[in-house]
Structure formats: structure tokens, C-alpha cells
Amino acid sequence: MTNPSDPDQARPANQGRRVAARNRAALIAAAREVFAEQGLNAPLSSVARLAGVGQGSLYRHFADRVALASAVLDENVRQIEAAAAEPDANLKSVLGVVTWHITRSTAFVDLLRVRGDDEQGRDLSARVRGVLGRCPSAGRGLSADELMLAIAMVSGAVAGPTLAERERLALAAWGLLGVEVGPLRSVELGDD
Incomplete structure (x- = not known):
């Protein structure tokens, strides 16, 4: 000292x-x-x-818990956007990043639903929908709105005490929907 x-x-x-x-x-x-x-x-x-x-x-x-949770959600969306901007990006690889976030940020799924009526919630949702709409599709040819519904359905199925169990359930849910998902991963963001 x-x-x-x-x-x-x-x-x-x-x-x-x-x-x-x-x-x-x-x-x-x-x-x-x-x-x-x-x-x-x-x-x-x-x-x-x-x-x-x-x-x-x-x-x-x-300033508070909501501001912190919102910052995490924003980073999640920025990682999804970054995954879509990668040279070899396709829907399968982007959904791997989306699913990584779903399995690790289950508490935030509820926050998105609660805040979906506010401007920030709508903005985050529109950003993800836009990314999904621009991704080269790998097979099913689902619209961005259908993919957003599928993400909500998969996130509803993700429960479990361990990360491995949540990942297993998420992949099983995607499989039931007939959607192939790439490796579950995060994306490193550059300095702002």
C-alpha cells in the first residue's frame, strides 16, 4: 500500500x-x-x-441488474451477427452459435420474453431475425420468422442441471424440428 x-x-x-x-x-x-x-x-x-x-x-x-442482463443479451446478439459475417457462414453454423447462447444463457430467454415489448427487446429480436434472414440456408429453407419460432421452441426445451444435459436437449429439439445445427460455440468479439 x-x-x-x-x-x-x-x-x-x-x-x-x-x-x-x-x-x-x-x-x-x-x-x-x-x-x-x-x-x-x-x-x-x-x-x-x-x-x-x-x-x-x-x-x-x-446501473442495475436489468442493465447488466441487457448487456449480456446485446453481446449474445453481436456474437450471432459476427458468426453470420464469417466467410464460410451458413445457417447451420449460425444456429450453432445461437444454440451455444441458449444453453448458457437460459435465464436470458425469460428476460427477452419479458422485455420483448420494449424497444431494446424488439431491436435485439429484429437483429437476430435479420441475421437469420440473410444466412445461406442449409436445407430446410425456413423463413426468418419460422426460424425465430423454432429458436423459441428449442429454448423452451432447454432445461437441466448440467450444461451437457442442456446441450443434449437443445440438439434433440433441433433434430425433432428437422434442422441441422453446426458445432455449438461462441464467437470472439474484437475490441469495441
């Missing part, structure tokens, strides 16, 4: 925006994990602890 009365002790440099961006990304990743395991009512202190930051940092970035 620095002693303000000792001029020989250097004060740590303020790393500012660099650390702020890293903390925000860590908070979003931690929130995805904590909310998926414990639901949206999980203590925010658990999110801050997993992210390795103090609660003050959490509240500097996110």
Missing part, C-alpha cells in the same frame, strides 16, 4: 479506459455464467467476485 506522506513511494498509475473496458468485458462474462447457474436474481456480488472486480466497478458500468 502506498503511503501518501512518503514521496519515494510511487503512486500506481491510473490505467483508465484500458482497465475499464477489460472490467466491463469481465463483468459481462461473469454475469452470463452466474445468471445461467443461479438465475437473474443471483447476487450481483457473485458477478463482481467472479469478474475479479469490486461492486463499485460493477455499478459504474451497469
Whole structure:
């Protein structure tokens, strides 16, 4: 710890925006994990602890629980958009990313349904629908609206205490719908 009365002790440099961006990304990743395991009512202190930051940092970035959950949802959609922009993207590969998020963000499916009536919920839904509408189809030729309905149906089937069980159920549900899904994966986003 620095002693303000000792001029020989250097004060740590303020790393500012660099650390702020890293903390925000860590908070979003931690929130995805904590909310998926414990639901949206999980203590925010658990999110801050997993992210390795103090609660003050959490509240500097996110005014409340809904703002934090919304940031996770926005990142989910940005990853889906990034997957669709990959050179070899097709519907199968994009649905692999969508399904990865469904199995890891089950608490957020409810939030999307609750917030579907607000502007942000409609915007997120329209962005996903737009991505699905632009994806080269792999087989079934479903419309974007039909795919959105299929995603809602699959997300309703995803339940289970373990990630492996949720993934198994999601893939089984897609199979019952006759839709082939690529490998379940996330997409690395570049710095904003």
C-alpha cells in the first residue's frame, strides 16, 4: 500500500479506459455464467467476485441488474451477427452459435420474453431475425420468422442441471424440428 506522506513511494498509475473496458468485458462474462447457474436474481456480488472486480466497478458500468442482463443479451446478439459475417457462414453454423447462447444463457430467454415489448427487446429480436434472414440456408429453407419460432421452441426445451444435459436437449429439439445445427460455440468479439 502506498503511503501518501512518503514521496519515494510511487503512486500506481491510473490505467483508465484500458482497465475499464477489460472490467466491463469481465463483468459481462461473469454475469452470463452466474445468471445461467443461479438465475437473474443471483447476487450481483457473485458477478463482481467472479469478474475479479469490486461492486463499485460493477455499478459504474451497469446501473442495475436489468442493465447488466441487457448487456449480456446485446453481446449474445453481436456474437450471432459476427458468426453470420464469417466467410464460410451458413445457417447451420449460425444456429450453432445461437444454440451455444441458449444453453448458457437460459435465464436470458425469460428476460427477452419479458422485455420483448420494449424497444431494446424488439431491436435485439429484429437483429437476430435479420441475421437469420440473410444466412445461406442449409436445407430446410425456413423463413426468418419460422426460424425465430423454432429458436423459441428449442429454448423452451432447454432445461437441466448440467450444461451437457442442456446441450443434449437443445440438439434433440433441433433434430425433432428437422434442422441441422453446426458445432455449438461462441464467437470472439474484437475490441469495441
